[in-house]
Amino acid sequence: MTAPSIVVVEDDAALRTLTARALQENGYLVRTASAADEMWEALDALPADLVLLDIMLPGPSGIELCRQLRERSNVAIIFISAKGSEADRVAGLELGADDYLPKPFSTRELLARVRAVLRRGGREVSTGTREEGIRRFDGWTIDLRRRETRSPSGAVVDLTGAEFDLLAVLLDHSQRVIARERLIELSRTRLGDSSDRSIDVLVSRLRRKLSGAGGTAPIITVRGVGYMLNVPVERA
């Protein structure tokens, strides 16, 4: 399997080089572009799996480029912006971007987002249809791209980053047991030093935050093995 190919579109030359190097060192094929025309050249030359797009670009903005990109391909897009505002994030995601990374970011954060988006994107490319990244169970709605969880009452339920990641993994493997070791490994990229205990803490927090009016959240413990989300999950 060939390494995923990423196009980095960033007008700041030094940051562009640093970002590209960080990705290359982690096994990605990286091409760079400083603005719209260079991005189109790069994409015409070779297809890419992911475009890392700065919002504030000279000429057509990242938002505009995102819209144009979406018209012609399903390539995965991650926005990078100096504005941390919710409005920008939502605007980007609404135009079809897959994730949003605020500046300044660390290599760890960058890689986590890239991996997550490519994992989702890989399936999408194979099936040919883009899915919205919406998951539903028991009246709960989880938007993976917006990282937003809504309760059956429609209220936004705020989770920590690690809790959301854990929930995303459980949703991806619904009605299947996930080994604790696998969960610990996944959560390590989020939590600085995740111990065995921290997974249990995360699970108990999730159960509490996802508890319904009468019942408890359908996350069950499989003794000696791991955890399981014990309900069917609807994808959209």
Add this chain to the structure above:
Amino acid sequence: MKRLTRFVRPSFGLLGRIVAILLLTTALEFGVSTLLYERASQFSVRDDEARRLAEHLVIARRLVAESPPDRREAMAEELTTDRYELRWSPELPPPPPISPLLDGMLQQVLEWEPTLRTSDLRLRLSSPGRSSVVSGGLRLPDGSWLYFRTLESLRTINLAWERVLLALIPAIGLIVIGGLLVRQTLLPMRHLARAADRVGRSGPEGAPIAVSEAGPGEVRRVVAAFNSMQARIHRLIEDRTRALAAVGHDLRTPLARLRLRAERVSDDELRETLDSDLAEMEAMIASLLAFLGGEGEPEQPVLIDLAVLTATVADDASDLGHDVTYEGPDHFDCRLRPSGMKRALVNLVENAVHHADTVRIRLKVLDDAVVLSVEDDGPGIPEEDLPLVLEPFVRLDTARKRDTIGFGLGLSIVVRAVEAEGGEFRLSNRPTGGLCAEIRLPLPCTA
């Protein structure tokens, strides 16, 4: 300039208006008094009163007229009874100042004694003191005058109170009308005062609203000057805010470079200190931008689970190794601005973990409010400094130690976020030691 060439509706000055008001009230007063005097002239006494007066006058006239001139004065005095006082004089004394003519009563008298018609009889109502008396005079055949007045106030001429009231009614009416007119004239000033009170307020109510230029010329000029001043101030604030926000945003690109470069530092200790320096700079920029509201559009309220949001703030802090716990219900749905409220809670928790070891966040749902409190076991804040710390850019530990992250905007941001929800924020020292920061949001929270 457009402003100068614009057509301005001519308008009386304040002085002109007040003069006009005075004129109007005076005219009204005049009209009402005339009406009052007119009514008095229609006034009539009982027939027997008129007859008695008529008879007395006829007799007195004859007796005085028949007396020689040097005896006339004495004769008039002799004719004075305890009812009527009579005096003779070569000329008619001037009538007392406030003395309406009594035409109705005169007709009664003349009807009874038609011989008096030739005597140029005149009757007036005068009221020295509180009792009304009738006074008047009649001309003797030789041209001298017999002057008379009733000593007892005539029973039916019980006008005193009525007249006082009648005189008061227009006065009161005039005061009210005058007051209303002056109030109307000064109405634009009140609009202006209200607008001036709004200038510089945070939130949507601080947006400049031009006051309509109405009212007297002086007021119009003040309103116009105020409007342009308000616009200038608003532009100034906006420019500064935008400039600061732009600096904040632009700093994030070099910070991103610095962060990626710092990761390549092989010296672990150096890399860690660089990381924490960078984290501090990021936190400062984030708090500055939050304070300026420079992160884009104002946030809209949405339905959120406030209990989970609060628990998540506690969980985030405890994931960073702090002893922060949440106490309260598992779920509480509420409509508010989630980012603002979360930032407020995070700021309170960050303050608390900075000064204390153990932090407890409580959520209590009361009948009319939901109360979020962040309690710590730290040293608290000296009572006299409590109001001070809510001001922007105030840091109590400036002199002692400078290890707080940020600009001292944390609590100002909390105050704003809570105000945006129509709530109250209060800081107090706990009786058992430590600080208690309390956010009280009114219920139902539909802000």
